[in-house]
Amino acid sequence: MNSEPDTRPDLGVDLPPDLPPDLPPDLRYAAYARERLAGMSPAADPEAFTLAYHLLQLAYLLVTDLETRIHRPRGLTLPGFRLMFKLWLLGPTQPVRLAEISAMSRSAVTNAVNTLERGGLVERRPVPEDGRAVVVTLTAAGEAAVREAFAEQTRREREWFACLGPAEREQMTALLARILRVRPADLS
Amino acid sequence: MNSEPDTRPDLGVDLPPDLPPDLPPDLRYAAYARERLAGMSPAADPEAFTLAYHLLQLAYLLVTDLETRIHRPRGLTLPGFRLMFKLWLLGPTQPVRLAEISAMSRSAVTNAVNTLERGGLVERRPVPEDGRAVVVTLTAAGEAAVREAFAEQTRREREWFACLGPAEREQMTALLARILRVRPADLS
DNA sequence: AAGATGTTGTTATGGCCGTAACAATATCCA
């Protein structure tokens, strides 16, 4: 038996006592942080923290889950799939457009296209009218891959959101859409 | 004047006609994708797509904004800040605990700690009772940095969520928390 | 017509993150 009385046994000693005992570690931490922020002087903003934390944590878990469970086993990545999905809907598209609608940098698109092209899922074609431009196109293999992965991803997303009722899902979508629409003007 | 009648002028030719004209490109794409999915056979699930897309897109924009606007100018990164913030609240902590509450891999913590240690914001200390273990501690410089960055990050987060009323923010937090609590059991 | 200006795509560099493999140490159990 070791004698270390001040080591926190599992994380968060002074947690609010009414917590469910089976809370996953990230939520135990969030609850603990909220308490600590509420007790600070000058008072911090526990609500702002919790909202942002939950949003980022959920997105992180969802991304990781889709990536490891759906896409990696098929030799894809989530960003790669998302790019292919756009090509599937839009048809041949210039990298600059893909960057624009993804709010990503052009170099990120270049990298993603390189990876997909290496796997034979995508092709680059020159644009006759513009010597700089290129369009990215799905190959036949790419279209088959995106079709299958899309079905599985949708299935998994439904599992994630199954704990919400239809009205709650709609409300959440609406709240997210409002934030996205208003969006602090001076981004980056 | 060039003659390319079939080039989509700005993205999404056949968009629902009642869209606000000033929609940012990522939301124009989302609206277009929703229409396309609704018209597919077999019918896809436009609601699931939109909810997941909005969630991931908002998280991505928020992360990017906090990173470029708050943390990079101070020589930090968002993941680095988040780790320091945990240390600020929890005190000296083992990497394995940090990985657990962040739902990250241990190697990701190692990398983040390396970067922070290089910047003098964090230190590693051996644990006498366990020859394998290490605790990570904030330095004085690290604590000052996390204090300042935290204030700015909170300010910016409030701007992002200002378009929601207090009740809406609470509702959104509650919905996110429910999904996080229920959380598909077989993660990863 | 020609130079200034802007756009497109790429590369280089560096941080983040995961998986897999590993050495060092701790713990369990027969």
Next chain:
DNA sequence: TGGATATTGTTACGGCCATAACAACATCTT
């Protein structure tokens, strides 16, 4: 007690992403 097993932290590798710099090309302006 001593060997099997588990845990901790690290490294190597590859993918993602951003910024900055750049070459090639287009467009604008005079």
